[in-house]
Amino acid sequence: MDQPIRRFLKKLTRHLAIQKLLDLFPLFFAAGFAAAGLTAAVSCLHPFYYADRFGISLILLSTAVFLFFFLLRYPKEKEAALAGDRAIGQERLITALELRGTETEIALLQKQDTLQAIHSCDYKASFPYRIRYLRFLLLAAAVSLFLLFSLLPSDAKTEAARLHQAEQKAQKEIALLEHAKKEAEKLLDEPTLKKFKTLAEEAGQELGEAKTKKAVKKAKARFTSKLRQLKSLAKPLQAEALSAVAKAAGISESKLETTLSSKADQPSDSGSGEASENKENSGNGEASENSKSSGSGEASENGEASENGKGSGNSEASGSSKGAGSENGEGSGNGEASENGEGSGNGKGSGLGGGKNYGNRQGIERESKLSETPEQLTIPTETGNDKNLTGTVSEDGNSQTVASDSPVSAGEKKDYQEVLDSYTRDAYSSIQNHEVPDSMREIVKNYFLNLNE
Amino acid sequence: MKLEDEYQSAVTKIRQCRTEIGKAIIGQKEIVEQLLLAILCDGNVLLEGVPGLGKTQLAKTISQVLDLSFSRIQFTPDLMPADVTGTMLIVKKDGQNAFSFEKGPVFANLVLADEINRATPKTQAALLEAMQEKTVTAGNTTYSLPLPFTVLATQNPIENEGTYPLPEAQLDRFLFKLLVPFPEKEELKEIVSLTLGPEDDLKRPLTCLTAEDIFNIRSLIMNLPVSDTVMDYAMQLVLNTHPELPDAPELTRTCLLSGASPRGAQAIIRTAKARAMLNHRYNVSFDDIDCVALPALRHRIALGFEAVTSNLSADDIIKKLLIQTRTDMGL
Structure with a gap:
C-alpha cells in the first residue's frame, strides 16, 4: 500500500514544483529584464559600450539565481502530503507518509482509508495550476523595456x-x-x-x-x-x-629610417635625447623641455638642431675650443650652438660650425624646445695637436677652423664618459708635463674635477 | 473480529447513542457529542450553564443509553465529605456490633455533582480525589469505584454568592469544560411541547453501549495514529498559552496569567483521536485538534487583567491562538 501512496505523492511533488516554477519564474526574470532595461536606458544617455552584454549578464544572473532558489525550495514529500491533505482532507496523506513501512493493522487500515480518499478525489479539480497573470504582465513589461532601450539608437551609443x-x-x-x-x-x-x-x-x-x-x-x-x-x-x-x-x-x-633632414619628424625632439614636455629626466643624455637634466648627460646633436629647438650642440667642431684654456672658450664650426642651457661651460659655439658648447651638466632647458643631452659625443677627428693651438697667444689666434658646406657629420661617435676620461687624462698629463702654465693648473684641475662630479 | 469491523461497529454504536440521546434531549448536539467523547476517553466533565437547561436530564439520559449506574449529588454548603464518599456505620452483624462502610453516592458509574461550587473546598476535594484515583479510602480500607467512572460536575455561572470556586489545580482534573447554551427558539418550543405533552410522546432512550463496549472503544481510540505534524500543532498550541515562555505570542503575554498544563495536551490528543474515530477516520487531523481545543483548554488558562478589561473570554483567546499557531507553522 505504500507504493501507490508514494506514486501519488511524487505526482503531487511534481505538481507543486511546476506551480512554484510558474510563481517564481516571472518574478526573477522580470527583475533580470528590468535591471537589463535600466542598464540599456542608462546607455542611451551615457556612453557604455558593454551595456547589452551587461544586460544579458544580468538576465543570466537572474536565471541562475532563479534556478538556485528553485532547487533550494524544491518541494519535499512532506510538503506535497500537506498540500494534498488540503484537497483530500484530514491529514490522511501526511499520516500515511509517516506510517510508511509500518505494517500494523491500524496502519494498514489508515493507508487503505487514504487510498480510498485518493481514488475518490478529482485530481485536476482538486489540484489546478494557478497562474498569476499580473506577474507575467510584469515580465512582459520588463522585456519590452529592455528591448526598447537596447534597440533605440542614441548619440551616447555612437560615442x-x-x-x-x-x-x-x-x-x-x-x-x-x-x-x-x-x-x-x-x-x-x-x-x-x-x-x-x-x-x-x-x-x-x-x-x-x-x-x-x-x-x-x-x-x-x-x-x-x-x-x-x-x-x-x-x-x-x-x-x-x-x-x-x-x-x-x-x-x-621604413618608418624607422633615420631622416636627419626631417625636421617635421621632430617637433620636440632633437638629438638623441628625449625631449618631452614637463618631464624630469635624469641620467645620461636626457634633456627635456622645462626640465632639468642632471648627471653626465650632454645633449649632442649631430648637426642640425631641431626646427624649433635650440639644441645645445656638440656638433662637430673641427676647431677645438676645449684646449683654449679659457672658461669661455669659443668653439666655432658649422654647428649650432645652443642658446639655452646654462652653460658655465667651455664653449660657446657660434657660427656655422659645430661649436662645442659644454653646457652645464645640470643645464636647465628654458626654451620650449629642448636642448638635448645625448649620450654620445661626436668627436672631431682632428683635435688639438695643431701647431696653431699652443696655448699661448699667437698671431694666428687660438682656434682652428675647418669650413664645410655639408652637414657636419664627420667625426667619431664616442661615449661621453669615454671622451671625458680621455680628456681628463690628457689634461692631467699636460699638467704633469708642465705643458699647462702654472697659473692655469688649478683652473684646469678644478674644471675637470667639476666635470667628473 | 477484524479491526476494521470493530471500528465500524464502534462508530455505529456511538452514532446510535447520539440518536437515542437526541430522543430525550432536544438540541445541544455539540454538547452531547463532546460529552460522549469525554466519557469514551475516560474523562470527567464540568458543565457550566444556567439552571434549567437539562443538565441533570442529560446526565440521566446518558447513563441510560450507556447502561451506566447513575447517582446525583446536590452540592450544598453544608455537604460533608462523608456525604459524598460514604461513611462507616455501626451495624448489627451476627448479633454483634460492627462497623460497616456505607457507600456514598460516588459509587456509581456516572456521578452528577450538581453545583459543585456550592460545597466547601473540603467536600470538593473528597470528590475530586475520587475522580483522580477512582478509589475511596475509609479508615484503613480503600474501596474501588465502579468502572467506567465519570463525574459530570455542574456549576452556575450567574449565582456566585456563597460559592467556593474550584481552584485551577482542581479544574485541571476535568477533561472538558462544556458551556451549555440556552436553546434556540425552535428547540425551546420542542422542549416545551415534549415535556408538557402526552406522556406517550416521551420516548425512552434505548441502551446502545455497555461498560464493556466502552472499554473496547477506549482501546480502539488509543490505537489511532497521530502524525508528527498534527502532534506538533497540538503541542505548539499548548505552549502558546504560556506567557512566561520567550516565544509566547503577544496576545498570550498581554492577556493570560498562566497556561495549560500537560494534562491539557493529553486531553487534546486523546479526545481528538476519539473524534477522528467518530468521523470514520484512522488518523487525527488538524480539524480534530481545533474542535477539541476549546473544551479542553478553556478552564486551564487564567485570564489576565488585560483580557478582562478588553472583554476577551477564554474562548476568544483560544480561537486567536489557533489561528496564530497555524500561521506560525505554515499550515
Whole structure:
C-alpha cells in the first residue's frame, strides 16, 4: 500500500514544483529584464559600450539565481502530503507518509482509508495550476523595456562605440609595446634598454590616455619618432637590435629610417635625447623641455638642431675650443650652438660650425624646445695637436677652423664618459708635463674635477 | 473480529447513542457529542450553564443509553465529605456490633455533582480525589469505584454568592469544560411541547453501549495514529498559552496569567483521536485538534487583567491562538 501512496505523492511533488516554477519564474526574470532595461536606458544617455552584454549578464544572473532558489525550495514529500491533505482532507496523506513501512493493522487500515480518499478525489479539480497573470504582465513589461532601450539608437551609443574602438586600438598597441619590451630585454644593452623602456612606458601611458583613434595614432607616431632618434644615435649593433624591437612593436623598418633632414619628424625632439614636455629626466643624455637634466648627460646633436629647438650642440667642431684654456672658450664650426642651457661651460659655439658648447651638466632647458643631452659625443677627428693651438697667444689666434658646406657629420661617435676620461687624462698629463702654465693648473684641475662630479 | 469491523461497529454504536440521546434531549448536539467523547476517553466533565437547561436530564439520559449506574449529588454548603464518599456505620452483624462502610453516592458509574461550587473546598476535594484515583479510602480500607467512572460536575455561572470556586489545580482534573447554551427558539418550543405533552410522546432512550463496549472503544481510540505534524500543532498550541515562555505570542503575554498544563495536551490528543474515530477516520487531523481545543483548554488558562478589561473570554483567546499557531507553522 505504500507504493501507490508514494506514486501519488511524487505526482503531487511534481505538481507543486511546476506551480512554484510558474510563481517564481516571472518574478526573477522580470527583475533580470528590468535591471537589463535600466542598464540599456542608462546607455542611451551615457556612453557604455558593454551595456547589452551587461544586460544579458544580468538576465543570466537572474536565471541562475532563479534556478538556485528553485532547487533550494524544491518541494519535499512532506510538503506535497500537506498540500494534498488540503484537497483530500484530514491529514490522511501526511499520516500515511509517516506510517510508511509500518505494517500494523491500524496502519494498514489508515493507508487503505487514504487510498480510498485518493481514488475518490478529482485530481485536476482538486489540484489546478494557478497562474498569476499580473506577474507575467510584469515580465512582459520588463522585456519590452529592455528591448526598447537596447534597440533605440542614441548619440551616447555612437560615442561609446567610438571610445571602444579607440580603446581597442590602444590596447593592441600597448600589447605590441609589451612584446617589444620583451624583445628589447633580449636584444638591447643596458643603457639602450633603459632608454627604450622609458620611451615605451611613456608611449604606453599616452596610449592609455588616448580617447580617440587619432590620439592613438599620434601617440604611436610620437613613439616611432623617438625610437627613430634613439636608433640614429645608437651604435650599429644596437641600431639593428632597435630595428628588431621596433618590428616587434609593429613599427616597420621604413618608418624607422633615420631622416636627419626631417625636421617635421621632430617637433620636440632633437638629438638623441628625449625631449618631452614637463618631464624630469635624469641620467645620461636626457634633456627635456622645462626640465632639468642632471648627471653626465650632454645633449649632442649631430648637426642640425631641431626646427624649433635650440639644441645645445656638440656638433662637430673641427676647431677645438676645449684646449683654449679659457672658461669661455669659443668653439666655432658649422654647428649650432645652443642658446639655452646654462652653460658655465667651455664653449660657446657660434657660427656655422659645430661649436662645442659644454653646457652645464645640470643645464636647465628654458626654451620650449629642448636642448638635448645625448649620450654620445661626436668627436672631431682632428683635435688639438695643431701647431696653431699652443696655448699661448699667437698671431694666428687660438682656434682652428675647418669650413664645410655639408652637414657636419664627420667625426667619431664616442661615449661621453669615454671622451671625458680621455680628456681628463690628457689634461692631467699636460699638467704633469708642465705643458699647462702654472697659473692655469688649478683652473684646469678644478674644471675637470667639476666635470667628473 | 477484524479491526476494521470493530471500528465500524464502534462508530455505529456511538452514532446510535447520539440518536437515542437526541430522543430525550432536544438540541445541544455539540454538547452531547463532546460529552460522549469525554466519557469514551475516560474523562470527567464540568458543565457550566444556567439552571434549567437539562443538565441533570442529560446526565440521566446518558447513563441510560450507556447502561451506566447513575447517582446525583446536590452540592450544598453544608455537604460533608462523608456525604459524598460514604461513611462507616455501626451495624448489627451476627448479633454483634460492627462497623460497616456505607457507600456514598460516588459509587456509581456516572456521578452528577450538581453545583459543585456550592460545597466547601473540603467536600470538593473528597470528590475530586475520587475522580483522580477512582478509589475511596475509609479508615484503613480503600474501596474501588465502579468502572467506567465519570463525574459530570455542574456549576452556575450567574449565582456566585456563597460559592467556593474550584481552584485551577482542581479544574485541571476535568477533561472538558462544556458551556451549555440556552436553546434556540425552535428547540425551546420542542422542549416545551415534549415535556408538557402526552406522556406517550416521551420516548425512552434505548441502551446502545455497555461498560464493556466502552472499554473496547477506549482501546480502539488509543490505537489511532497521530502524525508528527498534527502532534506538533497540538503541542505548539499548548505552549502558546504560556506567557512566561520567550516565544509566547503577544496576545498570550498581554492577556493570560498562566497556561495549560500537560494534562491539557493529553486531553487534546486523546479526545481528538476519539473524534477522528467518530468521523470514520484512522488518523487525527488538524480539524480534530481545533474542535477539541476549546473544551479542553478553556478552564486551564487564567485570564489576565488585560483580557478582562478588553472583554476577551477564554474562548476568544483560544480561537486567536489557533489561528496564530497555524500561521506560525505554515499550515
